[in-house]
Amino acid sequence: xxxxxxxxxxxxxxxxxxxxxxxxxxxxxxxxxxxxxxxxxxxxxxxxxxxxxxxxxxxxxxxxxxxxxxxxxxxxxxxxxxxxxxxxxxxxxxxxxxxxxxxxxxxxxxxxxxxxxxxxxxxxxxxxxxxxxxxxxxxxxxxxxxxxxxxxxxxxxxxxxxxxxxxxxxxxxxxxxxxxxxxxxxxxxxxxxxxxxxxxxxxxxxxxxxxxxxxxxxxxxxxxxxxxxxxxxxxxxxxxxxxxxxxxxxxxxxxxxxx
Ligand SMILES: Nc1ncnc2c1ncn2[C@@H]1O[C@H](COP(=O)(O)OP(=O)(O)OP(=O)(O)O)[C@@H](O)[C@H]1O
Ligand SMILES: [Mg+2]
Numbered sequence: 001x002x003x004x005x006x007x008x009x010x011x012x013x014x015x016x017x018x019x020x021x022x023x024x025x026x027x028x029x030x031x032x033x034x035x036x037x038x039x040x041x042x043x044x045x046x047x048x049x050x051x052x053x054x055x056x057x058x059x060x061x062x063x064x065x066x067x068x069x070x071x072x073x074x075x076x077x078x079x080x081x082x083x084x085x086x087x088x089x090x091x092x093x094x095x096x097x098x099x100x101x102x103x104x105x106x107x108x109x110x111x112x113x114x115x116x117x118x119x120x121x122x123x124x125x126x127x128x129x130x131x132x133x134x135x136x137x138x139x140x141x142x143x144x145x146x147x148x149x150x151x152x153x154x155x156x157x158x159x160x161x162x163x164x165x166x167x168x169x170x171x172x173x174x175x176x177x178x179x180x181x182x183x184x185x186x187x188x189x190x191x192x193x194x195x196x197x198x199x200x201x202x203x204x205x206x207x208x209x210x211x212x213x214x215x216x217x218x219x220x221x222x223x224x225x226x227x228x229x230x231x232x233x234x235x236x237x238x239x240x241x242x243x244x245x246x247x248x249x250x251x252x253x254x255x256x257x258x259x
Contacts, residue, residue, distance in 0.1 A: 010077060011036055012210035013058065013180050018072035020053055020062060020234075027053050028234045031072070035180065035210040040202060042221045043214045044258040045231030051214040054231065055182045058212065059099040060085060060092060078179050097124055100173030101182040105189050106165035108157035108172075113149050116157050116168055120175050139175050143167040143201055163194025170201065181205065183213040187220065199224050218259050222251060230258045 011034035020028040028050045035041055043051050053062060062068040073084040078098060083089030090098070109116050117136045121127040127135055140146040145167050149160070157168055166186060173181060183202070187195035202211060202224055215221045221228060225245065230238040237257060244250045 009036075010082075011075075012077050013212070014073075014075040015054075015058065016073045016075065018054070018057055018070070018074065020050070020057055021069045022065065023067045026234055028057065031231075031234070031236055033229050033236065033239070035212055036227070037210065038207055039226035040206050040211045040213060040224050041227040041229060042225040043212065043229050043231055044216075044218075044221055044254065046258065049231040050234040051231055052184050055101065055184050055212065055214060058085075058180070058182060059096055059101055061101070076179065097176040098178050099180045099182060100176060100178040102166070102169050102173060102184070102186050104185040106162060106169050108160070108165045108168055110158060111156065112154050113157045113160065113168065114153040116172055117175050120172055124176055135175070139171045142174060142205075143171045144197065145171060161194065163190050163197060166190060166194070166198060167201065170198075170205075174205075178209060180210040180212065183211065185214050185216055188216060195220070216259075218251065228254065230254050232257055 013035040015031060015033050018028055018031045019026065031054060033041065043054060045051055056062045057070055058074055062070060070086065073086055075082050075084050076089060076095075076098065078090075085095050109119070114136065117139060118132055121132055121135055137146060137150075140149060145164060148164060157165065160168060166189075170181075170186075187198050190198065199220065202213070205211065206226075213224070215224075226242060228238075228240040228245065229236050238254055240250055240254065
């Protein structure tokens with residue numbers, strides 16, 4: 001029993017003493033945070049405080065910049081095993097599969113809706129034949145897109161609305177069987193209704209994935225966050241958990257710092 005409780009309470013992801021420099025400029029300093037099962041953690045903070053850099057550090061995307069230097073650790077737990085992604089826990093390609101990322105502007109591939117999903121399924125997971133179609137439908141249902149696109153699967157993905165494109169991007173990320181979802185202001189380019197659909201989707205997905213999201217909206221943070229980390233000048237200056245978030249005054253304390 002104790003073992004079960006301990007496993008449930010282990011974080012899916014632990015960022016420990018993470019620091020990132022671009023050239024000589026410190027952008028993140030000594031950042032630590034954990035992602036817990038069943039929770040959405042939202043990072044808030046002023047523009048330039050390091051929110052996107054923090055997400056990109058988790059899946060080692062900052063390494064695309066040669067002048068970037070990272071120290072500290074990012075421990076990921078997959079199927080009961082955990083390890084530091086900066087110390088060879090898994091190959092980079094597997095890391096990008098296990099830790100999916102969605103950006104502010106939906107970035108669909110410039111080919112059909114169907115192929116946006118079947119290509120990653122075939123290439124990364126070797127799914128083929130009838131399983132491919134079944135899996136595609138299952139994922140599109142997961143993100144609430146199936147009914148909207150089932151009769152136009154061969155249409156170019158760029159003909160979808162912004163909100164539909166963002167859900168397709170989330171679907172593509174889910175296709176790769178991730179453990180952690182990174183979302184960098186996923187609704188920033190969407191209208192209110194499309195944003196509300198994505199928020200609802202995230203609230204459903206949090207039962208199955210560790211979710212780390214960046215938001216620029218206080219109202220959105222209030223609606224979706226189970227835990228809030230406030231970043232300022234590259235440091236976490238405040239962390240609000242369940243208990244704090246139930247306190248109506250708690251958000252007031254972060255408004256001046258983060259929004
Ligand atoms: N590739 C890069 N090379 C050099 N500096 C960078 C790079 N990426 C980010 N920075 C710098 O790091 C700091 C943090 O940037 P980051 O994009 O993480 O901020 P942010 O909190 O996401 O801001 P915003 O809310 O505007 O998206 C900024 O000063 C930015 O100029
Ligand atoms: Mg950003």
